[in-house]
Amino acid sequence: MAVMSYRDAVRQSIIDEMERDQEVFMMGEDIGRYKGTFRVSEGLLEKFGEKRVVDTPITECGFTGIAIGAAMAGLRPIVEMMTMSFSILALDQIINHAAKIHYMTGGQITVPMVVRGPSGAANQLSAQHSHSMEGWYAHVPGLKVVAPATADCASGLLKTAIRDNNPVIFVENPGLYATKAEVNEDKDYTIPFGKARVAKEGKDLSLIAYSRMVHVCMKAAEELESRGISAEVIDVRSLLPLDTETIFGSVRKTHRAVVVYEDWRSGAFGAEIHARINENCFDDLDAPVGRVGGLNVPMPYSRILELQCIPNEKDVLAAVEKLG
Amino acid sequence: MAKPAVHTESAAEIEQYFREMLFIRHFEEKCNFAYRQGKAGGYLHVYIGMEALAIGWMHSIRKGHDYVITAYRDHAHALLLGTDPVAVMAEICGRVAGPSRGKGGSMHLYDKAHGLYGGWGIVGGHIPLGGGLAFAAKYRGEDRVTLNFMGDGASNQGVVFETLNMAGLWDLPCIFIVENNEVAMGTRLEYHAADTELWKRGLPFDIKSERIDGMDALQMKKDAQRIVDWVRENQKPYFVEVMSYRFAGHGAADNDRSLYRSKDEEDINFKRDPIARIEMELERRNIMNREKMEAIEAEIVAQVDEIYEKAMASPHPVPEEVYENVYSDMEPEVGH
Numbered sequence: 278m279a280v281m282s283y284r285d286a287v288r289q290s291i292i293d294e295m296e297r298d299q300e301v302f303m304m305g306e307d308i309g310r311y312k313g314t315f316r317v318s319e320g321l322l323e324k325f326g327e328k329r330v331v332d333t334p335i336t337e338c339g340f341t342g343i344a345i346g347a348a349m350a351g352l353r354p355i356v357e358m359m360t361m362s363f364s365i366l367a368l369d370q371i372i373n374h375a376a377k378i379h380y381m382t383g384g385q386i387t388v389p390m391v392v393r394g395p396s397g398a399a400n401q402l403s404a405q406h407s408h409s410m411e412g413w414y415a416h417v418p419g420l421k422v423v424a425p426a427t428a429d430c431a432s433g434l435l436k437t438a439i440r441d442n443n444p445v446i447f448v449e450n451p452g453l454y455a456t457k458a459e460v461n462e463d464k465d466y467t468i469p470f471g472k473a474r475v476a477k478e479g480k481d482l483s484l485i486a487y488s489r490m491v492h493v494c495m496k497a498a499e500e501l502e503s504r505g506i507s508a509e510v511i512d513v514r515s516l517l518p519l520d521t522e523t524i525f526g527s528v529r530k531t532h533r534a535v536v537v538y539e540d541w542r543s544g545a546f547g548a549e550i551h552a553r554i555n556e557n558c559f560d561d562l563d564a565p566v567g568r569v570g571g572l573n574v575p576m577p578y579s580r581i582l583e584l585q586c587i588p589n590e591k592d593v594l595a596a597v598e599k600l601g
Numbered sequence: 602m603a604k605p606a607v608h609t610e611s612a613a614e615i616e617q618y619f620r621e622m623l624f625i626r627h628f629e630e631k632c633n634f635a636y637r638q639g640k641a642g643g644y645l646h647v648y649i650g651m652e653a654l655a656i657g658w659m660h661s662i663r664k665g666h667d668y669v670i671t672a673y674r675d676h677a678h679a680l681l682l683g684t685d686p687v688a689v690m691a692e693i694c695g696r697v698a699g700p701s702r703g704k705g706g707s708m709h710l711y712d713k714a715h716g717l718y719g720g721w722g723i724v725g726g727h728i729p730l731g732g733g734l735a736f737a738a739k740y741r742g743e744d745r746v747t748l749n750f751m752g753d754g755a756s757n758q759g760v761v762f763e764t765l766n767m768a769g770l771w772d773l774p775c776i777f778i779v780e781n782n783e784v785a786m787g788t789r790l791e792y793h794a795a796d797t798e799l800w801k802r803g804l805p806f807d808i809k810s811e812r813i814d815g816m817d818a819l820q821m822k823k824d825a826q827r828i829v830d831w832v833r834e835n836q837k838p839y840f841v842e843v844m845s846y847r848f849a850g851h852g853a854a855d856n857d858r859s860l861y862r863s864k865d866e867e868d869i870n871f872k873r874d875p876i877a878r879i880e881m882e883l884e885r886r887n888i889m890n891r892e893k894m895e896a897i898e899a900e901i902v903a904q905v906d907e908i909y910e911k912a913m914a915s916p917h918p919v920p921e922e923v924y925e926n927v928y929s930d931m932e933p934e935v936g937h
Contacts, residue, residue, distance in 0.1 A: 302740065328740065334770070339729050339763025346733015349718055350668070352740060369760075373723050374730060382711040383701030384926040386718070418933045442929045471931075518931060 279462055284454040286428035287317050287393075290435040291355060293464045295325055298353065301439060304331035304344055305357030305394075314359050315395055315454055341367035341392065345375045345444075348390040353439060358394030360402075361410040361448055367392075368413075375444040376419030387442040393435070396424070396448035397489060397539050398576055398587050407576035407583075409539050411488070412546035414446040415516040421470055422446045422516040426491035428458040430514055433468030440467065450489035450539070471518035475527070479509035482533035482597060485524055485550060487513040490537045490588065497593035506597070516546055521553055528558045535567035535596045539587060542570025567596040610819055612888040618660075618818045619879045619889075622652040623898055625677045626876060627905045628686065629849075632676065632693055632707070636853040640694045640913065644722075645707040648677040650848030653875035654780055655681055657821030658748055661829040662716075668734040670718040670727055671750035673708035674780075678750070682715040690912035698915030702922065724785075725751060725758025728777070732764040735775035739836065746833050747775040754785025756799050768838040769806035776832055777803065777840045780815070782847035787861045803840025815843035816873045819882065846870045
């Protein structure tokens with residue numbers, strides 16, 4: 278174990294996998310010579326060379342398609358999106374091609390690829406660079422989607438993603454890159470998809486979140502603790518597949534739940550979790566399931582307005598209070 | 602005095618092309634029949650009139666070694682690569698004997714073992730995938746060539762230009778082949794392309810580019826072989842516009858071709874029929890007389906009938922199969 282930043286954990290997992298398997302390579306914008314916009318890929322070009330760390334032109338649709346084609350031939354590309362907001366340009370390739378290949382070929386062809394990058398708001402990047410894209414992808418059968426909240430989860434889940442034979446969307450909230458945690462350094466340390474993490478045990482209510490919102494919920498839980506309310510925090514980690522067993526188990530124990538997500542409140546993946554709890558745990562609930570999402574507006578530039586859009590612990594506490 | 606033409610093809614070769622083109626034509630006619638019978642559904646696009654084009658390319662590659670990828674007018678590519686024709690027909694009719702067990706259909710034929718990587722329905726969308734196959738070959742230091750087919754309509758898509766740029770930039774051993782049949786679904790070339798000389802589209806990316814004729818199987822084969830050999834040798838991309846003509850409508854559901862072309866235009870172009878052309882050649886070179894050709898045609902018609910019957914004998918998928926192959930290792934959510 279070692280204390281490591283989220284950024285370093287992602288990088289180390291890439292290094293471990295590229296050292297383990299010659300067929301793993303990385304491509305994306307400014308990842309090599311420029312070292313990556315968020316410095317995740319720093320040092321990789323020097324270590325692995327141009328063949329395996331491929332700087333691409335700014336053509337997300339085209340290079341994502343090339344990565345998919347390479348994966349169809351059996352290579353294992355890791356595509357870095359400078360921000361997942363730019364993956365919108367590659368939606369046709371990811372949704373209409375990568376996600377459907379295994380099905381349309383009747384299982385003949387697999388697409389062992391990872392599309393990863395920052396998803397969600399950073400700091401005043403405004404409307405076009407702040408999308409939370411994970412919910413868009415979690416809607417699509419054929420994709421797997423993970424959104425780790427800690428450096429350790431990022432490390433273990435990324436290795437699983439790279440070794441997976443299906444296309445995986447791996448989102449990293451930009452606000453997490455500098456956060457540090459104990460990370461298991463075993464080169465074969467993997468975390469299976471579809472397993473949520475109980476970030477904090479509690480008995481009075483369940484706060485359910487993924488990615489950076491897990492930390493927001495942890496802060497809210499601390500505050501609740503001081504008020505004598507014991508909150509359980511569930512880190513969903515894996516949106517698709519989704520570990521409903523852990524989520525429902527927690528709700529059945531606490532009888533109260535709030536789902537928290539950074540994405541636009543309306544139609545987001547958190548709303549799907551919310552619906553599933555209602556469908557499956559209705560008789561166990563002592564109050565309607567609450568939810569906290571991002572404001573339904575394009576992300577504004579002003580820091581004051583931006584912070585208003587992104588859910589924080591006060592928003593979570595307000596939602597908890599509404600449960601009664 | 603003009604020099605007599607030097608024939609490089611053997612009689613057996615020409616007869617093979619003749620047989621294969623006839624086979625494709627009758628197979629495609631049978632597909633149209635299946636569609637009219639309600640045995641095939643959805644979208645179905647036949648290759649009638651364009652047979653020489655695929656013949657030339659598929660005989661110029663190492664089948665099963667080189668990569669082939671194309672759009673939704675894909676039956677001929679599969680048949681020529683060696684996919685079992687019963688399987689192709691079964692897929693078109695949604696049966697489990699198809700390579701995708703009826704989950705792909707006419708537009709989505711795949712046969713990895715024979716080097717066919719689709720079969721794609723988003724116009725131009727598969728072009729970067731073809732670039733990626735070539736990328737993989739280059740990454741591994743293999744000498745595989747990728748044939749990346751598209752229609753004239755696809756040549757306008759942004760992602761095609763993106764791929765051409767990267768193919769030029771990274772020297773991908775990929776041949777971009779525009780099957781120019783002069784109409785993008787129902788929009789004629791002159792209404793969809795700012796410059797109708799599509800071959801020029803490789804030039805801005807420093808890709809060797811040219812236009813060739815795709816209606817003469819023998820010439821097509823010579824040109825295709827020259828280009829495939831060059832790409833394999835030089836490990837660089839190539840852009841080729843192949844002039845062709847779609848005899849049928851865009852798809853089986855397109856039964857009003859007068860919306861985009863006149864009867865007169867069709868009559869002129871039907872005279873370019875690649876099968877009539879090779880028949881003429883067979884006769885001219887004393888390889889075969891008309892009687893023999895007719896006998897071969899009857900034989901092929903019977904063969905296609907048999908293929909159709911065998912395909913029809915294959916069952917439809919069972920309901921449980923709907924969840925199979927969404928992922929390689931897990932089931933999706935089940936139920937409505």
